[in-house]
Amino acid sequence: MYLSEIFEKAPHIKITSLCSDSRAVKKGCMYFCLEGMNCDGHDFVEQAIAGGAVCIVHSKELHDLQNGVAYIRVASVVETMNQVADKFNGYPSRQMRMFGITGTNGKSTTTTLIRDLLNHFSPCGYIGTIAIRYGEVDKEPIHTTPDCLILQGVLKEMADAGMKNVALEVSSHGLEQGRVLGVDFDVVGFTNLTYEHLDYHGTIENYFQAKAKLFHLVKADGVCVLNVDDDHFEALREECEARVVTYGITKPCDYRADEIELHPTSTTFTLVHHEESYRVTTNLVATYNISNLLCAIACICESGYALKDLIPYLDTLAQVDGRMERIDEGQPFLVIVDYAHTPDGFEKIYSYAKAVTPSDRKIISVFGSAGKRDMKKRPVMGEIADRYSSLIYLTEEDPRDEDPKEIAEDIKKGMRHANCVFIADRYDAIRTAVETANVSDTILILGKGDETFMDRKNGTQFYMGDHKAARHALKHYYFGNESES
Ligand SMILES: CC(=O)N[C@H]1[C@@H](OP(=O)(O)OP(=O)(O)OC[C@H]2O[C@@H](n3ccc(=O)[nH]c3=O)[C@H](O)[C@@H]2O)O[C@H](CO)[C@@H](O)[C@@H]1O[C@H](C)C(=O)N[C@@H](C)C(=O)N[C@H](CCC(=O)O)C(=O)O
Ligand SMILES: Nc1ncnc2c1ncn2[C@@H]1O[C@H](COP(=O)(O)OP(=O)(O)OP(=O)(O)O)[C@@H](O)[C@H]1O
Numbered sequence: 001m002y003l004s005e006i007f008e009k010a011p012h013i014k015i016t017s018l019c020s021d022s023r024a025v026k027k028g029c030m031y032f033c034l035e036g037m038n039c040d041g042h043d044f045v046e047q048a049i050a051g052g053a054v055c056i057v058h059s060k061e062l063h064d065l066q067n068g069v070a071y072i073r074v075a076s077v078v079e080t081m082n083q084v085a086d087k088f089n090g091y092p093s094r095q096m097r098m099f100g101i102t103g104t105n106g107k108s109t110t111t112t113l114i115r116d117l118l119n120h121f122s123p124c125g126y127i128g129t130i131a132i133r134y135g136e137v138d139k140e141p142i143h144t145t146p147d148c149l150i151l152q153g154v155l156k157e158m159a160d161a162g163m164k165n166v167a168l169e170v171s172s173h174g175l176e177q178g179r180v181l182g183v184d185f186d187v188v189g190f191t192n193l194t195y196e197h198l199d200y201h202g203t204i205e206n207y208f209q210a211k212a213k214l215f216h217l218v219k220a221d222g223v224c225v226l227n228v229d230d231d232h233f234e235a236l237r238e239e240c241e242a243r244v245v246t247y248g249i250t251k252p253c254d255y256r257a258d259e260i261e262l263h264p265t266s267t268t269f270t271l272v273h274h275e276e277s278y279r280v281t282t283n284l285v286a287t288y289n290i291s292n293l294l295c296a297i298a299c300i301c302e303s304g305y306a307l308k309d310l311i312p313y314l315d316t317l318a319q320v321d322g323r324m325e326r327i328d329e330g331q332p333f334l335v336i337v338d339y340a341h342t343p344d345g346f347e348k349i350y351s352y353a354k355a356v357t358p359s360d361r362k363i364i365s366v367f368g369s370a371g372k373r374d375m376k377k378r379p380v381m382g383e384i385a386d387r388y389s390s391l392i393y394l395t396e397e398d399p400r401d402e403d404p405k406e407i408a409e410d411i412k413k414g415m416r417h418a419n420c421v422f423i424a425d426r427y428d429a430i431r432t433a434v435e436t437a438n439v440s441d442t443i444l445i446l447g448k449g450d451e452t453f454m455d456r457k458n459g460t461q462f463y464m465g466d467h468k469a470a471r472h473a474l475k476h477y478y479f480g481n482e483s484e485s
Contacts, residue, residue: 003030003055003070006084011070013054018085018149027052032081033059041077057081078148082182085152092155093184096125096163099299100180102170102214103191103227105345106292107144110191111167112320113296118165120313121305125158127151128169130321130450134158145174148182155183172197172210185218187299189225191292193232194344199374208232212239223302225295228253245302247294249287255298257290264334264356265326266315271297273307282314286324286352293317322449324349325467329474333361334442335434337466339449341370341397343380349444350388357442362390364433365418367446368397368426369407371455378407382414389444391436392420395429397447398455426454430466431473445470 003010016028022044025031031048033041033056042060049056055070056062059077074080086093101110108129115133118124125134127146132139132154145168146154158166170180170188193208201207215224215236224240226233228248237244246253249260260269267285271278271294284293293314301307319325327335334356340349353363365385369378385392394411396404408422423429426448433443445466454463464472 001088006087007072010055010072013070015055015088018081018088019048019053020081020147020149022048022051022053025051025053029053030055030057030084032057032077034077034081035059057084078178079181082148082152082178082180085148086182089152089156090159091184092152092159093166093182095159096155097165097187097303098183098185099165099167099187099189099303100170100183100185100214100217101167101189101191101295101299102172102175102211103189104194104196105340105342105348106191106288106295107169107171108339109289109292109320109323110189110295110299111169113293113317114165114167114299116318117296117300117310117313118167118305121309122164123162124165124167125161125163126167127154128167134163134166135161137161143174143179144169144171145179147177148179151179152182170214172207173200175213176201176210180214180217183217185214185222187223187225187303188214188218189295189299190215190227190230190236191295192227192230192344194342195377195380196342196344197374198376208235212236215240215242218242223299225298225302227291227295229291245298247291247298249291249294255294255301257294260287260290262287262352262355271307271311273301276307278308278311280311280314283317284324285356286348288348288352289324322451322465322467324352325450327467327470327474329471329478331434331437331474331478332439332480333437335437335445335470335474336442337445337449337470339447341447343377343384346381346384346446349446350384353442353444354388358440362438362441363388364391364393364437364441364443365389365446366393366395366426366429366433366443368395368399368404369411369447370398371400371402371404371407375410378410379412379414382411383416384414385411386415386418386420389418391433392418393429393433394420394422395426396424396454396456397426399457400455401457426466427464427469427473430469431477434470434473434478437478443470 003013019025020032031053115124115126129144222242228246228251247255256272257269325337394408452465
């Protein structure tokens with residue numbers, strides 16, 4: 001594409017790629033100077049030009065301008081970058097129905113459910129924490145919400161591959177940093193807002209405001225799907241300019257789950273939507289997943305599909321990787337791998353574990369907390385785990401350059417009752433939990449979900465993953481404690 005096609009009165013220079021990192025520019029690239037938390041992209045203009053940049057988009061005054069390079073000064077580099085990336089890629093989000101889901105917990109689950117259900121009717125891509133998926137393509141993501149240059153490129157790939165819909169996880173970091181400003185959202189959904197990421201946002205109000213940005217990015221004739229059960233529902237409704245549709249469990253709303261019966265491997269409930277009512281069985285477990293399912297159903301139905309057509313697919317929904325994943329090697333106790341890593345996520349998964357574990361049996365927990373991330377939540381999560389568990393194995397969980405034992409000490413500050421042991425190696429902690437479990441106990445392995453890496457002080461290293469670790473330990477170290485209690 002030529003620069004003159006992007007900016008009026010700009011020289012006729014060929015632009016071959018877009019970039020916001022001077023270390024990655026290629027010949028013919030347009031470089032965007034972004035102001036970050038650690039440094040300012042304006043300081044790397046020379047490096048960008050040396051690497052081959054032919055156009056610099058900036059907001060601050062630059063000196064020593066070079067011949068042969070076009071300089072475009074704009075009020076907001078982020079906004080311009082989004083517009084250019086959208087145009088450069090042929091406006092891909094206008095060619096597909098775009099679903100954006102935000103919230104503290106449940107984004108990956110809800111977007112995966114949207115994709116899984118919609119794929120029965122019309123091809124849908126997924127972009128989020130777990131992967132970038134469309135058709136047969138399955139790629140590792142860098143971020144939950146990719147930066148706009150990557151995002152628009154991926155959207156183009158999806159449109160070119162025949163996707164008609166995209167379910168996109170939209171993180172608060174992504175919203176704050178304007179990564180989705182160029183996306184034309186048709187449907188935006190909200191799961192919940194609880195304590196998380198305050199190291200980045202500072203206050204819960206700022207965090208809410210970041211999430212609320214998504215609801216200003218939906219098309220005028222689009223839909224905002226809100227959770228009536230969440231404490232921030234009313235405040236978020238105030239922010240919505242497009243039509244609002246509601247879902248929930250505890251209050252009257254447009255899509256409601258009533259008479260919920262929780263079972264260890266399924267859930268039954270009555271799905272009420274205005275005059276329609278269906279008794280539904282789904283293979284999803286735990287009440288919070290019913291909330292996620294309602295959000296997904298509301299998003300799909302409000303984009304034109306009939307509720308009755310979705311019902312047949314609700315009892316064979318795909319397992320969401322690392323989310324409430326049951327590991328079954330024939331052992332007589334429950335082993336669940338789950339990505340819970342927030343106080344609310346902990347509260348929810350423990351209340352589910354309590355509901356399905358006989359009262360005279362143990363809940364055994366294995367978890368840690370991420371290094372160099374929100375440290376205040378550590379004792380809070382320790383307190384919750386302690387309230388429900390008989391035994392806790394604290395272990396490493398992406399310690400980065402912190403000492404995992406010291407992170408464990410922070411977690412322990414919230415504990416008062418449970419037996420708690422620190423085992424540095426995560427596999428060893430999982431193995432020990434398996435060796436200690438008895439019939440009808442529940443082991444919860446929390447915090448890493450489907451991730452197969454460990455961020456340590458010497459960088460990101462391969463980790464076999466909690467699901468594989470649990471399977472391996474069950475196969476090799478569980479010898480049957482059936483007679484013990
Ligand atoms: C806190 C955060 O989100 N930081 C993001 C931010 O980094 P930053 O503000 O520190 O950027 P910076 O290092 O100051 O650099 C500013 C600019 O100068 C450029 N630069 C910098 C150095 C150089 O030599 N040359 C150069 O051009 C950089 O490319 C950048 O454009 O902008 C960078 C470029 O887009 C991101 O890669 C980076 O994500 C970091 C790696 C990150 O870990 N982000 C996480 C927290 C995140 O976004 N997570 C959410 C999910 C959260 C959740 O729900 O769990 C996500 O959506 O993934
Ligand atoms: N609606 C919900 N309410 C509370 N907790 C939930 C909800 N949905 C999922 N969780 C918990 O949060 C964990 C992460 O779920 P999921 O990956 O769907 O959320 P997410 O918002 O995508 O999180 P992240 O952005 O960190 O990946 C789950 O493993 C579960 O423990």
